[in-house]
Amino acid sequence: MKSRETMTIESKESQTQNLLRLKAKLMSQIFNLLDYFEVQDYFTTDVMIIGSCPVHDGDNPQAFNINIDPSSDYYGSWFCNTKHCHEGSNDILSLVGELLAKKSGRPFSFVEVLNFCKDFTKNVNVEFTANISRQDTLSSILEKNSKTQIKGRYTRSQVRSRLKYPCSYYLDRGFSSDALDYFDVGVSEDKNSEMYQRAVFPIYDENDEYMIGCVGRTICGDSKKWKNKKGFNSASFFYNYGKAIKEIDRCGTIILVEGQGDVMKLYMAGVKNAVGMFGSSLSDSQVFLLQKSGALNVVIMSDNDDAGNKVRQEAHEKLKYSFNIHDVITPANDVGDMEPSQIDSIIKPQLKGLY
């Protein structure tokens, strides 16, 4: 396992800003960067670098793209359209990681990639502008992946007015009323609602303002235990992203868990920077949200079972050049099954400096 020490880039600003700024510096030096790696086989449009893929040495002269349009959400993203070398994290750090590994014929660690990038850009200054922020990221994912209307979405207070509180189903299962209130988990008693007789978990946008979807767990023994709101594609989002983002700005770390219950139990133990994957896989949209979060450290705390181990490996592979990855293995099947006192004594020591 890796060292539990948290990484820092510089101390003056938040780590989030520093990592996003580092990526912006790299992009401002993109042609020098390509020169350094002896990448020559490309041409440039206003918005794109187009060439053959330097990662797998492809011969298709247009298969490799880097987005150089500062107004795009995908500024700094790269793509290999033949062998999909970009799969997983495809930010500029991951391209540097791939090219460093290829140039020297050995794998590089995230710390080595980060140090190379800091050194490469040490005399570069850039304006920190909105194009490298998280602005509108979630909205663009929403448009692509969900039938949910962006306009006319419910505010948090509108959501709460439609649900009944407190949710005794989860109170009886060891969740605190404070946690259920914090996450707006209530019960739908509206017979016309698709969430009727379910404990409803609203999912909010990156500002924690508007509901972008919800999932509901049956409280009356329906054979379908969990249900997504119609048109809501949970695999594209994270549970608790909006609230966690504020914590990530402070501590530079995001914690990946599988379920909503895991997020709530960690909250009850004072750990507020966890997001839920809605299951045991990590989609490209979720990787993109991680890249945009500005987090330097990613903690993987998937379930302690076969599916959880699989997503752990998947996450290591997808995120290896873009984040400092930490593993936390839970003694129970998942952290949502643990008592707060167990989380205090077993999990939190493993999260030192990471929440």
Ligand SMILES: [Zn+2]
């Ligand atoms: Zn390729």
